[in-house]
Amino acid sequence: MANRTVFVNTFTNGILGPDVPMLGPVEDGGIIVANTAPGCWGPMLTPAIRGGHEVTQPVYVQGAEPGDSIAIRILSVQVTSRVTASGNDSMFADRCLGDPYVAGKCPQCGALYENTCVEGCGPDCIRCAACGAAAAPFAFTNGYTIAFNEQGTLGVTLNKAAAERVAGNAREYMCTPDNSIQNPVVALAPSDIPGVVSRMIPFVGQLGVMPTRQIPDSHNARDFGSFLVGAPHEYAITQEQLADVTDGHMDINRVRAGAVLITPVRVPGGGVYVGDMHAMQGDGEIAGHTADVAGVITMQVSVLKGVTCGGPIILPVYDDLPLLARPLSEDEKRQARQQADAWGVQLEESAPISFVGTGPNLNDATSCALERAAAFLGCPVPEVMNRATITGNIQIGRAPGTVTATFLAPVDTLREKGVYELIRTQYGL
Numbered sequence: 276m277a278n279r280t281v282f283v284n285t286f287t288n289g290i291l292g293p294d295v296p297m298l299g300p301v302e303d304g305g306i307i308v309a310n311t312a313p314g315c316w317g318p319m320l321t322p323a324i325r326g327g328h329e330v331t332q333p334v335y336v337q338g339a340e341p342g343d344s345i346a347i348r349i350l351s352v353q354v355t356s357r358v359t360a361s362g363n364d365s366m367f368a369d370r371c372l373g374d375p376y377v378a379g380k381c382p383q384c385g386a387l388y389e390n391t392c393v394e395g396c397g398p399d400c401i402r403c404a405a406c407g408a409a410a411a412p413f414a415f416t417n418g419y420t421i422a423f424n425e426q427g428t429l430g431v432t433l434n435k436a437a438a439e440r441v442a443g444n445a446r447e448y449m450c451t452p453d454n455s456i457q458n459p460v461v462a463l464a465p466s467d468i469p470g471v472v473s474r475m476i477p478f479v480g481q482l483g484v485m486p487t488r489q490i491p492d493s494h495n496a497r498d499f500g501s502f503l504v505g506a507p508h509e510y511a512i513t514q515e516q517l518a519d520v521t522d523g524h525m526d527i528n529r530v531r532a533g534a535v536l537i538t539p540v541r542v543p544g545g546g547v548y549v550g551d552m553h554a555m556q557g558d559g560e561i562a563g564h565t566a567d568v569a570g571v572i573t574m575q576v577s578v579l580k581g582v583t584c585g586g587p588i589i590l591p592v593y594d595d596l597p598l599l600a601r602p603l604s605e606d607e608k609r610q611a612r613q614q615a616d617a618w619g620v621q622l623e624e625s626a627p628i629s630f631v632g633t634g635p636n637l638n639d640a641t642s643c644a645l646e647r648a649a650a651f652l653g654c655p656v657p658e659v660m661n662r663a664t665i666t667g668n669i670q671i672g673r674a675p676g677t678v679t680a681t682f683l684a685p686v687d688t689l690r691e692k693g694v695y696e697l698i699r700t701q702y703g704l
Contacts, residue, residue, distance in 0.1 A: 277302035277337040283309040285454050286550075289318065289326020289377075290510070291333075291523070292489040293542045300335040300544060303578045306350075307334050307547060310452050313567040314480055314551030315493070316361055317449075317457035320401050320411045322370075322379025322389050325510075327493030328524070329457050330481050330550030336576050339545040344582040345484065346697055347536045347547065348575040352477045354427055354554055356568035358441045358448040360461045362418025363562045367411075375412035376499075377491045378508040383408035396442035396464045411458075418465025421566055423554065427475055430554060430566065434469040450569045460567070475554050478531035479572060483523020483538050483587065485546030488516060492550070496524045497633040498640065498676030522586050522633050523548065526565075527672035527679060528556045529629075535590040535701055537694065539583060547576060559671040582693040585647040587631040589679060590701045600627045600667035600681045602702050625666070625683035626698045634676045641669055644680035652688050 281301040301307055309331045318324040339345055372378035372387060381389045384406040391411075392404050401411040420438035421430040433441065438461070441448045445459035486495060491510055494500045500520045503512045512519075521541055530536060538545075554566040593601065603611065615622045630651070632644025645663070649656045659680065663669060667682030689695040698704065 278305065280306040280308065281334050283307060283331045283334060284452055285332045286312060286329050287332060287492065289324040289328060289492050290489055291485055291492050291495055291548065293485055293487060295333055295485060295546065297333045297335040297544060297546050300337040301576060303336065303338045305576060307574045307576060309549050309572050311550045311552050311570055311572060312452050312455040312457060313356065313359060313449060313460070313569050314553070315564045315567050316460035317567065319376060319413050320458045320460060321456065322391060322410065322412065324457060325377060325388060326491035327376030328481060328551050329455055330492045330548050333485055333546030333548040335544030336547060336578060338578045339540045340543055341540055342581065342583055343540045344537050344579040344584055345540060345545045345547065346577045346579055347482065347538065349530070349532050349534050349536070350573040350575060352479060352532045352552065353571045354423065354475065354477050354552065354568045355450040355570050356423070356448070357450065358420060358422045358461055359554065359566050359568050360418060360420040360463060360465050361564045361566050362415045362465055362467070364413045364564065365416050366413055370410060370412040373507040374502055376493050377510055379412045381406060381408055381410050391458060393458055393462050396439055396462050398463055400462050401458050415463065415465045417467045418463070419468050419471065420461055420465055421473070423475060429475055430473050432469050432471040433466055435464070435466040438464040438466040452569060473555050476528065476531065477552060477554055477568070477570065478528050478556070479549055480526040480551035480553055481524050482530055482536055482549045483521050484540060485542045486521045487519045487541045490520055493524055495520050496522045496677060497643070498635055498673070499524060501635040522631055524551070525587065525631060525672050525677055526556070526560050527589065527631070527677065528558065529589060529591040529595040531592070533592040535697060537579065537584065537588040539586065560673045579693055584651050588694070589629040589631060590698060591629060593702060596627050597668045597670070597681055599665070600683055602626060602704060624686040626686050626689055626695065626704060627681065627702065628684050628689065628694070628698065629679045629681035632678050632680060636676050637671065637674065637678060640676040640678045641680070644669070644678050648680055651692060652684055
């Protein structure tokens with residue numbers, strides 16, 4: 276029997292796929308409440324986690340089958356970490372087998388996916404549990420420790436003394452979930468840019484469904500996923516198999532409270548998972564990483580029977596829509612009718628929609644988004660290009676290759692494709 280609400284506080288070892296045990300099932304229209312672990316840096320410093328992130332165990336959604344889609348309405352995103360650390364990275368080639376996100380390796384004893392422990396603080400505090408060698412596959416080129424205020428509205432980066440004080444009680448300051456095995460990033464105590472103030476606008480970097488083959492979680496998109504093609508470790512894939520990813524790792528800052536994500540189902544039950552919550556991030560995630568935090572996300576999931584899309588679709592909150600893609604006001608509609616009448620033109624009724632595209636670079640990602648939009652709407656790619664140019668835009672989610680193509684699309688087509696009621700509700704049309 277399906278549950279109305281499923282609570283999640285367990286995690287994968289970084290690998291996603293059809294064989295990963297699922298929780299639930301949750302009923303169609305039910306609620307998932309997940310306590311998520313910090314994303315990038317903690318798992319990146321923990322070779323025993325094989326995916327570069329630490330995402331939640333997936334949840335089976337009753338009635339979801341391949342060929343359907345699942346609409347995930349993000350009801351709330353609550354940060355629980357009090358402090359975190361992040362920054363730009365460099366990798367140690369001798370501490371991994373080809374890919375430091377996926378296949379960490381001890382440089383001294385050669386153990387793969389080795390267990391580690393934290394001794395003290397600073398860049399060399401993460402050690403192989405077997406031989407004691409410094410074992411973190413990554414280091415900061417420029418890093419910061421950032422503390423959040425009680426109101427959850429902003430963060431301030433710390434100086435060396437304060438960062439080291441945090442490192443002394445790392446898991447408590449980060450509010451790391453009980454079942455998380457990651458080494459807390461604040462143990463490294465980075466403090467290169469103290470005194471910087473940043474507003475908090477939390478969102479989730481990972482949200483999606485299970486792929487059809489084993490994929491490391493941070494590589495479940497076609498930019499990071501391209502690193503798996505011909506890789507020397509056990510999770511290597513071919514170029515053709517790259518199509519099996521589900522683009523759950525988006526790092527798009529518009530995937531936040533109030534937004535709706537529509538994701539295509541690849542395996543029975545879908546397997547909804549989430550993680551990699553961020554306190555804030557500008558478009559592009561240019562440093563490669565942002566402020567990873569623990570938190571609690573509440574979502575409502577609904578099955579869209581027979582709605583097939585090539586990749587994720589986002590319905591952002593109104594304020595996150597590009598100006599050109601926002602629904603017309605009543606005054607704008609009046610002016611448009613006057614202009615149309617003067618020229619004898621029948622006005623098109625339209626509404627916003629945003630298609631995610633990924634690829635090895637931003638050009639390929641943009642092409643992917645445009646092609647997915649054209650396939651879904653049943654129109655030529657050049658038409659989508661025109662619509663995105665004059666009624667929307669292309670926004671960079673993550674460099675090197677995650678974007679969204681957002682624009683106004685014909686309501687008749689959106690209704691025919693089974694998504695208009697979601698859009699109408701989202702924007703009060």
